[in-house]
Amino acid sequence: MQPSGILRELLGRLPRDIVIDPGAPSYESLRRVWNDMIDRRPAAIIRPGDVVQVSEAVRLAAATGLPLAVRCGGHSFPGFSTCDGGIVLDLSRMNTVSVDPNSRLAIVGGGALLRDVDKATAKYGLVVPAGVVSHTGAGGLTLGGGMGWTSRRFGLTIDNLVSAQVVTANGDILEVSDSSHPDLFWGLKGGGGNFGIVTRFQFRLHPLGPIAVGVWNYAPNRVTAALEGLSALAKRAPRSQTHSIGLTKSGLRVTAFHSGPDGLGYESLVPFGNLAGPGEGGLEDLDFLTLQSRSDDFVRWGRRYYGKGGFFSALESVSIREMADLSISAPNEDSEFYMIHLGGAVSDVSDDATAYTGRRAQFFWLAQAIWDDARDDEQCISWGRQAGQRLDVLSQTGNYINEQSDVGQAVAERAYGKTKYDRLAALKAEYDPSNLFRLNQNIAPAHRVSEPNTEQAL
Numbered sequence: 001m002q003p004s005g006i007l008r009e010l011l012g013r014l015p016r017d018i019v020i021d022p023g024a025p026s027y028e029s030l031r032r033v034w035n036d037m038i039d040r041r042p043a044a045i046i047r048p049g050d051v052v053q054v055s056e057a058v059r060l061a062a063a064t065g066l067p068l069a070v071r072c073g074g075h076s077f078p079g080f081s082t083c084d085g086g087i088v089l090d091l092s093r094m095n096t097v098s099v100d101p102n103s104r105l106a107i108v109g110g111g112a113l114l115r116d117v118d119k120a121t122a123k124y125g126l127v128v129p130a131g132v133v134s135h136t137g138a139g140g141l142t143l144g145g146g147m148g149w150t151s152r153r154f155g156l157t158i159d160n161l162v163s164a165q166v167v168t169a170n171g172d173i174l175e176v177s178d179s180s181h182p183d184l185f186w187g188l189k190g191g192g193g194n195f196g197i198v199t200r201f202q203f204r205l206h207p208l209g210p211i212a213v214g215v216w217n218y219a220p221n222r223v224t225a226a227l228e229g230l231s232a233l234a235k236r237a238p239r240s241q242t243h244s245i246g247l248t249k250s251g252l253r254v255t256a257f258h259s260g261p262d263g264l265g266y267e268s269l270v271p272f273g274n275l276a277g278p279g280e281g282g283l284e285d286l287d288f289l290t291l292q293s294r295s296d297d298f299v300r301w302g303r304r305y306y307g308k309g310g311f312f313s314a315l316e317s318v319s320i321r322e323m324a325d326l327s328i329s330a331p332n333e334d335s336e337f338y339m340i341h342l343g344g345a346v347s348d349v350s351d352d353a354t355a356y357t358g359r360r361a362q363f364f365w366l367a368q369a370i371w372d373d374a375r376d377d378e379q380c381i382s383w384g385r386q387a388g389q390r391l392d393v394l395s396q397t398g399n400y401i402n403e404q405s406d407v408g409q410a411v412a413e414r415a416y417g418k419t420k421y422d423r424l425a426a427l428k429a430e431y432d433p434s435n436l437f438r439l440n441q442n443i444a445p446a447h448r449v450s451e452p453n454t455e456q457a458l
């Protein structure tokens, strides 16, 4: 489909080289997103190179009345960063990262990937806490919250956000921080892409210190005992340490991570290798960048995914039994439960201080179906949904908007809770009253009836 007359005329006001229409050779690859379940054909893809072009593109997109999708790394589970027949604003050219080691601050483009950020900061032995897969977009990850190996020690990604440059729905360019538009800054920290396009993030950096990593596998018949052991050890772990699991029908993989400053931490990791008798594996000699890209291939582009996540306030026996039971019925060898240990610095911040909701959680869990053949869609989605629902009832209130395949107002209301949702809806009415930015876990502007993005549901 070629752009219609009005769209063509409006797009003609932008520099030619930043507009990709369906006839362009790069269109096919640029329209793709990470989750192969999502196969949409936008009327045009705009690839701005700076904030002024983003602002112009937002104004033009609003004038067309077409759906507008904003894209950084393209990793949204439900495919929020693309659309059929609308406009995709692809920020990937705005991926520059600059680091000032003296002030320990980084300026990160709104289209940067985690690997762009990690590579630039690691040169100075510094880190901003973020996710665990290097091809994830820093944009979407940050705006939902952002959690990873160093979150127990340094907080969520948003807890290290100092300021942001934002293009609002009417094309204004705002500098946003605790002292400038503080209400909007609060909403950016967990509100997803609802309030505007972040073209530049400024993050506080931390010295990482030496890291220690141990990885152990436990056979299916030892999963329950190993998770009970993990639960007990995790309660006593220092905040310089965190733990994650991958649980499939082939068994349990436990990864224990420690970072300075209190020594190398190997000793405190060793018990994770003997959770139910000795596990297979051991301590690994990895640098941080290698660790960050270790799962890249497993969750690579081009596979099919369905995910449903939630928070446990503690890892209880009943949840352990459910996960062990559900893992046996998984549709294939790759579908998994992922879990990461939170608390620590994440819980130092009050739930009201940011839009992100779920600060008291000790674990984030994700039931994730992973497959390659479209003929398996129904079976895999059905397992993921059932697994998610059975864990959901054991989970605390609040949820992480970034790792949910299901969409609609109920998902957002459940994630934020009624009081915070209402506060977000009032903010949305102020900054995006016509709901231009609606391809996200959408917050309906307070004065409007919700327009659930059901066309985006899997």
Ligand SMILES: Cc1cc2nc3c(=O)[nH]c(=O)nc-3n(C[C@H](O)[C@H](O)[C@H](O)COP(=O)(O)OP(=O)(O)OC[C@H]3O[C@@H](n4cnc5c(N)ncnc54)[C@H](O)[C@@H]3O)c2cc1C
Binding pocket: 034, 069, 070, 071, 072, 073, 074, 075, 076, 077, 079, 080, 081, 091, 110, 111, 130, 131, 132, 133, 135, 136, 137, 138, 139, 140, 141, 142, 143, 144, 145, 146, 147, 148, 192, 193, 194, 196, 197, 198, 199, 299, 402, 403, 439, 440, 441
């Ligand atoms: C393989 C994989 C691993 C992951 N690991 C982690 C992890 O370790 N920790 C964690 O916290 N999360 C993790 N996530 C979840 C991740 O945070 C979300 O999928 C996030 O939305 C990805 O951001 P993106 O920029 O790649 O996605 P996109 O699809 O490009 O964007 C996602 C949403 O954010 C909006 N958006 C993106 N950039 C901007 C911007 N600059 N300004 C305004 N809106 C924007 C988009 O419009 C869209 O609504 C992972 C996801 C995947 C697929």
